[in-house]
Amino acid sequence: TTDPLVIFTPSGKRGRFPVGTPVLTAARQLGVDLDSVCGGRGICSRCQVTPAFGDFPKHGITARPGALSDWNAVEQRYKDKRGLTEGRRLGCQATIQGDVVIDVPPESQVHKQVIRKAADARPITMDPATRACFVEVPEPDMHDPTGDLERLKQALKDQWQVADLRAGLPVLAKLQSALRKGNWQGTVALFQDHRGGPAQLLDIWPGFHDAGLYGLAIDLGSTTIAAHLCDLADGHVLASSGVMNPQIRFGEDLMSRVSYAMMNPGGAGEMTEAVRVALNGLIQTLTAEANIDPALIFETTFVCNPVMHHLLLGLDPVELGQAPFALATSDALTLPASALDLTTVNPSAQTYILPCIAGHVGADAAAVALAEQPHKSKDLVLVVDVGTNAEILLGNESRVLACSSPTGPAFEGAQISSGQRAAPGAIERIEIDPATKEPRFRIIGLDMWSDEDGFTEAAANTGITGICGSGIIEAVAEMRMAGLLDPSGLIGSAEQTGTERCIPEGRTHSYVIWDGSAEGGPLITVTQSDIRAIQLAKSALYAGARLLMDEMGVDHVDRVVLAGAFGAHISPKHAMVLGMIPDVPLDKVQSAGNAAGTGARIALCNAGARAEIEQVVRQITKVETAIEPRFQEHFVAANAIPHATDPFPQLSR
Numbered sequence: 294t295t296d297p298l299v300i301f302t303p304s305g306k307r308g309r310f311p312v313g314t315p316v317l318t319a320a321r322q323l324g325v326d327l328d329s330v331c332g333g334r335g336i337c338s339r340c341q342v343t344p345a346f347g348d349f350p351k352h353g354i355t356a357r358p359g360a361l362s363d364w365n366a367v368e369q370r371y372k373d374k375r376g377l378t379e380g381r382r383l384g385c386q387a388t389i390q391g392d393v394v395i396d397v398p399p400e401s402q403v404h405k406q407v408i409r410k411a412a413d414a415r416p417i418t419m420d421p422a423t424r425a426c427f428v429e430v431p432e433p434d435m436h437d438p439t440g441d442l443e444r445l446k447q448a449l450k451d452q453w454q455v456a457d458l459r460a461g462l463p464v465l466a467k468l469q470s471a472l473r474k475g476n477w478q479g480t481v482a483l484f485q486d487h488r489g490g491p492a493q494l495l496d497i498w499p500g501f502h503d504a505g506l507y508g509l510a511i512d513l514g515s516t517t518i519a520a521h522l523c524d525l526a527d528g529h530v531l532a533s534s535g536v537m538n539p540q541i542r543f544g545e546d547l548m549s550r551v552s553y554a555m556m557n558p559g560g561a562g563e564m565t566e567a568v569r570v571a572l573n574g575l576i577q578t579l580t581a582e583a584n585i586d587p588a589l590i591f592e593t594t595f596v597c598n599p600v601m602h603h604l605l606l607g608l609d610p611v612e613l614g615q616a617p618f619a620l621a622t623s624d625a626l627t628l629p630a631s632a633l634d635l636t637t638v639n640p641s642a643q644t645y646i647l648p649c650i651a652g653h654v655g656a657d658a659a660a661v662a663l664a665e666q667p668h669k670s671k672d673l674v675l676v677v678d679v680g681t682n683a684e685i686l687l688g689n690e691s692r693v694l695a696c697s698s699p700t701g702p703a704f705e706g707a708q709i710s711s712g713q714r715a716a717p718g719a720i721e722r723i724e725i726d727p728a729t730k731e732p733r734f735r736i737i738g739l740d741m742w743s744d745e746d747g748f749t750e751a752a753a754n755t756g757i758t759g760i761c762g763s764g765i766i767e768a769v770a771e772m773r774m775a776g777l778l779d780p781s782g783l784i785g786s787a788e789q790t791g792t793e794r795c796i797p798e799g800r801t802h803s804y805v806i807w808d809g810s811a812e813g814g815p816l817i818t819v820t821q822s823d824i825r826a827i828q829l830a831k832s833a834l835y836a837g838a839r840l841l842m843d844e845m846g847v848d849h850v851d852r853v854v855l856a857g858a859f860g861a862h863i864s865p866k867h868a869m870v871l872g873m874i875p876d877v878p879l880d881k882v883q884s885a886g887n888a889a890g891t892g893a894r895i896a897l898c899n900a901g902a903r904a905e906i907e908q909v910v911r912q913i914t915k916v917e918t919a920i921e922p923r924f925q926e927h928f929v930a931a932n933a934i935p936h937a938t939d940p941f942p943q944l945s946r
């Protein structure tokens with residue numbers, strides 16, 4: 294007689310096993326993804342499966358109700374005490390008695406997928422570096438006077454195939470009491486670095502402990518620091534928050550912070566301390582909001598530009614301020630969080646910092662690559678992460694190029710006369726009628742256009758306060774389309790444009806979008822110098838993209854991804870009218886949201902992704918915009934709207 298056939302769904306993996314084989318054992322042997330924290334002791338219930346009985350013509354078997362063993366005492370006890378959903382069995386207790394089809398529900402998979410909000414976003418596959426294991430440790434005795442840690446090491450080797458183990462002092466200090474309190478049973482949090490090497494013992498609790506393991510994905514920007522608190526079991530984001538980067542008081546932009554470090558002895562140290570204090574505060578906010586014990590934060594991942602990277606690590610950034618822009622190290626780093634003075638996490642927590650691509654292209658760009666995967670794209674994709682610096686990637690599965698371009702803060706509404714952050718009251722959408730030259734707009738926080746009835750009353754709450762980054766891009770593009778601006782970016786006079794909204798301002802003109810001065814509100818205009826600021830920013834962005842296209846030897850790209858918290862809000866049409874991005878069909882322009890933050894989350898949830906991005910970064914060709922003469926040429930040509938020479942055939946459709 295042959296052994297029973299077991300088929301696992303949804304993987305479709307199948308094999309024959311002797312009668313009496315536990316389902317968990319069969320799954321392990323077939324490489325089916327089935328979770329276990331207690332090592333098959335019927336305690337953790339992570340191994341739940343759903344057996345199916347009946348005829349399965351597709352699989353060529355009939356599964357009879359007796360195909361799995363009856364409930365044993367352990368499984369029955371679990372069910373009575375903690376409850377099990379109807380139809381579910383514990384995979385470690387139920388044994389195979391006959392042909393059967395066994396479904397592994399998503400929550401029982403270690404490598405479960407985290408669904409991301411955007412419909413077209415790829416899910417994140419869970420494969421965290423930190424996991425919990427229940428372990429039974431032999432008691433010490435007079436004849437075998439080994440240490441508790443050595444016996445724990447041996448037990449983890451026997452029960453969990455952990456080849457080697459290291460433990461730091463904070464967890465060593467808890468070890469003895471935890472093992473005794475748990476009557477020689479305990480749950481450990483183990484961190485396994487993706488590069489191999491010994492596992493790190495991060496924490497230990499008496500007996501079986503299921504408090505959860507958490508991590509933080511942190512996007513450390515020069516202006517804001519954003520963090521997500523994630524559950525390391527399923528990738529769920531429990532809380533997200535952001536704070537201003539307190540280094541702003543040492544310098545608005547990156548180069549002024551580098552000069553602060555150059556001019557002031559100890560200046561780099563001050564900035565390091567400031568950002569670390571802010572990080573601890575932000576972490577406290579997140580753990581309080583999610584109601585999570587900070588001691589359960591076991592991992593943090595960071596993405597940041599090279600200057601932020603060095604200042605976070607306490608490294609002097611001065612070399613990043615001058616050619617050839619050498620980094621102290623560009624490799625990814627795994628460090629104890631305590632080395633960064635992160636005190637609001639578990640004392641043994643680990644930190645992973647993504648690799649930098651080059652002295653001007655940081656771990657934030659690497660994170661964008663991890664999230665958007667240009668190295669796996671069949672068609673040629675241009676990924677632009679728009680911020681104070683634009684990170685630009687161009688590539689496909691055969692080659693990826695990267696550069697960064699100094700766009701300045703205009704796209705974030707800074708250095709714009711009526712500019713402001715994206716907040717309620719800010720104009721975010723605008724249309725200008727080409728015939729009447731009259732504008733209509735929407736403000737953040739109000740779901741109506743300014744020419745709809747009742748707008749003024751409805752807007753009275755927030756006020757109409759200014760223009761945010763996406764608003765100014767639309768305003769300039771709409772002004773061009775309505776003929777208020779010539780291709781060189783000059784605003785016409787009232788006589789030239791035929792609208793009283795073009796008012797003189799010194800020797801130039803401004804276009805009035807909203808005059809709230811009668812009610813004591815602001816006069817919101819787009820001035821000539823606003824247009825110039827936007828032209829500089831968009832030229833820098835376009836020139837960076839063009840430089841990469843030259844390097845790649847192409848004159849067009851297949852698709853464009855606009856990334857970044859701000860990039861997500863840009864209207865593709867207006868970006869193209871302005872000539873921010875190369876000409877492509879509009880339906881080939883997607884926005885990816887905060888791709889750097891997503892990259893940080895992927896690296897947090899999936900240790901394999903860390904290996905992947907380290908490999909990808911080694912293969913990315915870095916293009917340095919600062920020393921490339923063609924960058925200047927492209928920059929000058931891109932000053933016109935949309936461009937002095939490059940064709941924009943999609944615009945004429």
Ligand code: FES
Binds near residue numbers: 317337
């Ligand atoms: Fe823990 Fe089955 S593996 S209950």
